[in-house]
Amino acid sequence: MSTSTLKKALAHTYMTLLTLPIIAMIVWYFLAATLNFTTGEFTLDNFSFFTVPVEYSGIKLPLIWPIVLNTIVYSLMIVAIEVGISVPTAYAFSRLDFKGKGAALKFLFLMRSFPGITLIIATFFILVKMGLVNTYLGVMLVATTGSLPGLVYIMKGFFDEVPWDIEWAAMVDGTSRFGAFRKVLVPYVLSGIGAISVFAFLGAYGEWFLFKLLIFNDDMLTLAGYLAKLVTKENQIVNYGLITAIGLFYTLPVVVFYIFTQKMFMKVNIGGAKQS
Amino acid sequence: MITLKNIVKAYDSKKDSSRAVDGLDLVINKGEFVALLGPSGCGKTTTLMMLAGLLKPTSGEIYFGDRLVNHVEPKDRNIGMVFQSYALYPHLTVRDNIAFPLRERKMPKAQAYERAKEMGKIVQIDHLLDRKPSQLSGGQQQRVAMARALAKDPEILLLDEPMSNLDARLKLDVRDEIRKLQRDLGVTTIIVTHDQEEALAISDRVAILNNGKIQQYAPPEELFSQPVNLFVASFLGNPPMNLIDGVIKEENGEQKIVTSGFQFRIPEARKLEAAHIDKPVKLGVRPHDFMLAEQTDSNAFPMKVDLVEHLGSGKLVKVIDPEQKLQTTIRFLADNETDVRHGDTIRMKIRENKFHVFDMTAEGLNLMQFR
Numbered sequence A: 001m002s003t004s005t006l007k008k009a010l011a012h013t014y015m016t017l018l019t020l021p022i023i024a025m026i027v028w029y030f031l032a033a034t035l036n037f038t039t040g041e042f043t044l045d046n047f048s049f050f051t052v053p054v055e056y057s058g059i060k061l062p063l064i065w066p067i068v069l070n071t072i073v074y075s076l077m078i079v080a081i082e083v084g085i086s087v088p089t090a091y092a093f094s095r096l097d098f099k100g101k102g103a104a105l106k107f108l109f110l111m112r113s114f115p116g117i118t119l120i121i122a123t124f125f126i127l128v129k130m131g132l133v134n135t136y137l138g139v140m141l142v143a144t145t146g147s148l149p150g151l152v153y154i155m156k157g158f159f160d161e162v163p164w165d166i167e168w169a170a171m172v173d174g175t176s177r178f179g180a181f182r183k184v185l186v187p188y189v190l191s192g193i194g195a196i197s198v199f200a201f202l203g204a205y206g207e208w209f210l211f212k213l214l215i216f217n218d219d220m221l222t223l224a225g226y227l228a229k230l231v232t233k234e235n236q237i238v239n240y241g242l243i244t245a246i247g248l249f250y251t252l253p254v255v256v257f258y259i260f261t262q263k264m265f266m267k268v269n270i271g272g273a274k275q276s
Numbered sequence B: 001m002i003t004l005k006n007i008v009k010a011y012d013s014k015k016d017s018s019r020a021v022d023g024l025d026l027v028i029n030k031g032e033f034v035a036l037l038g039p040s041g042c043g044k045t046t047t048l049m050m051l052a053g054l055l056k057p058t059s060g061e062i063y064f065g066d067r068l069v070n071h072v073e074p075k076d077r078n079i080g081m082v083f084q085s086y087a088l089y090p091h092l093t094v095r096d097n098i099a100f101p102l103r104e105r106k107m108p109k110a111q112a113y114e115r116a117k118e119m120g121k122i123v124q125i126d127h128l129l130d131r132k133p134s135q136l137s138g139g140q141q142q143r144v145a146m147a148r149a150l151a152k153d154p155e156i157l158l159l160d161e162p163m164s165n166l167d168a169r170l171k172l173d174v175r176d177e178i179r180k181l182q183r184d185l186g187v188t189t190i191i192v193t194h195d196q197e198e199a200l201a202i203s204d205r206v207a208i209l210n211n212g213k214i215q216q217y218a219p220p221e222e223l224f225s226q227p228v229n230l231f232v233a234s235f236l237g238n239p240p241m242n243l244i245d246g247v248i249k250e251e252n253g254e255q256k257i258v259t260s261g262f263q264f265r266i267p268e269a270r271k272l273e274a275a276h277i278d279k280p281v282k283l284g285v286r287p288h289d290f291m292l293a294e295q296t297d298s299n300a301f302p303m304k305v306d307l308v309e310h311l312g313s314g315k316l317v318k319v320i321d322p323e324q325k326l327q328t329t330i331r332f333l334a335d336n337e338t339d340v341r342h343g344d345t346i347r348m349k350i351r352e353n354k355f356h357v358f359d360m361t362a363e364g365l366n367l368m369q370f371r
Helices: A003-034 A045-050 A064-095 A101-113 A116-130 A136-161 A164-172 A177-188 A190-205 A209-214 A223-231 A240-266 B044-052 B094-104 B109-122 B138-151 B168-185 B196-202 B220-225 B230-235
Strands: B002-010 B019-028 B033-037 B059-064 B079-082 B156-160 B188-193 B205-210 B213-218 B242-251 B254-259 B263-265 B280-285 B290-292 B301-310 B315-320 B330-334 B345-350 B356-359
Touching (some): A003 A045, A003 A240, A045 A240, A064 A136, A064 A177, A064 A190, A064 A223, A101 A136, A116 A136, A116 A209, A136 A190, A164 A177, A164 B044, A164 B079, A177 A190, A209 A223, A223 A240, B019 B044, B033 B044, B033 B196, B044 B079, B044 B156, B044 B188, B094 B109, B094 B138, B109 B138, B168 B196, B188 B196, B205 B220, B205 B230, B213 B220, B213 B230
Parallel strands (some): B156 B188
Antiparallel strands (some): B002 B059, B205 B213, B242 B254, B242 B280, B280 B356, B301 B345
8 A cells, every 4th residue: 555545545534434423413413303212213204294283281382384485585585685785885894995894894893792681671672672583674773783794794805806907997988987896896796696695595494593582473584494493492301303303404505505606606706807 | 189288187186296297288180180299297188088078187278179078077078089998888788888988879779780880890990899808819809999989979088098908019000090080080080109200201290298298290301300309209119219419619600519429520511509619418319310421521430330120120239439428328220231230440420410409407498400
């Protein structure tokens, strides 16, 4: 055996050993969802939540399909709102000179480093005063406020990378400033927009805390909040089979989404401008 | 015709030192090819950006013909521009890149593509129309940028260091092509460059800038033979002009320049005004304006050869006076037939009329009267 194959074999063993716990977790995940724990037989009983509302040990939850619809609508709206706001904002921070720009950027950074949970009581009272508790609007307001600073920061980085020449060329070629933004800069930073869309989507998809806090009707929940409801009842028997089965169902779209967006990330723009 | 009147561009209006362009006057005739040449930071790119409308002058006026364009947006100026980085749109094909300015003018797609094809033919990239810019070489990208700039039939073509990213040989070809294209289309063209060879080769007139001011604006040969000041004289030419400190003296009705290493008699026709006598000056002589002299020549002086460099087309000889009193060595260009070696003492003279005398003021004005 040559040294290079030996090295390779060592590396592979090392990596396999290190990933083993993760693999074990995933395997257990699948098994827990599809096995009857007492008999040890294969069963799809845990997936009955597809057809009937979940009900066990005193927990009563609505049928899952309206929840799925809620999740899709909520996540897509969050993506649209957050991308729609953060892209132009990041452009302004990257390209325009305006009063208070430095201070605003510092404030954004501060906002980012603040743990959202410390503000939650104040947030709750404000929403109560505004009559926005137990509404999607309230949840969305709080959710976007929390994630926008980070997204703007990421997006600003992408705009900073675009050479001025490209923007100037577009303006000389007959576009207005906004036209240059729309027709040249946005396509240029498309991979960045993809990235923040993914972040926004995953953030919205995984949002359970705000739903737990601000939404009181179970039929207004999203999948993450639905799952949270299953595990947080105290002094109850936890139904692992059911939770993992719904968990699998919950994970699937993310995996699919990840596969698609990953393809998009691979197609990152290769610049047409020579860097000098 | 483009007229720039007393243009000032300050990036920080409170400080005078922030003036990138400081009182610039320039007139460019229709169809002319003009180069803005100068060291980096001289304000040439800023001037070009103001012509494009991407920057607004702090004060002064810019006219295209009779139209004051100070506040006209770039898109309404009918200019084509080629950037140093080419600035092609990476997400569009070559065809769409060239058609972009036309589509912005609401030209129908079919017609715009037809025109893009035509332009592609002119700059010889019509076989690459379906590629993306990232799939092209630097030279091809440069051609696409040219085609895009010219597609809309601009009144004015602005070139910002268009050849600085090309290798030396390609540069020569592209230079000739740009010149030919410009002459065929008759488009008024302004090129910004720091490469003097490029500027002199390609343009009808060259404006030499330094510290935000135009030093001299003239055809290439005039810049070379009649530099107005020390900056122009020392900036142009490679190897650079020899500059030797000296004093003007008058004896028996003859003027001469006395340096610490040699004396040089000023010919009758080139006599300086009496006011300059006994004043310190700088004598400027280009390396190819020295020549070997006969033993009998009364205006020649002895020099010792310090170093001989072979340039291929000739020899660059560095000489110093025998007593080594000169502050600097003098460079002179000799042809390959000239047999000089290290340590030789030779007799040299300066070609009649091929010398310059600069005063010692900050501007270093050329005292020679060119008649």
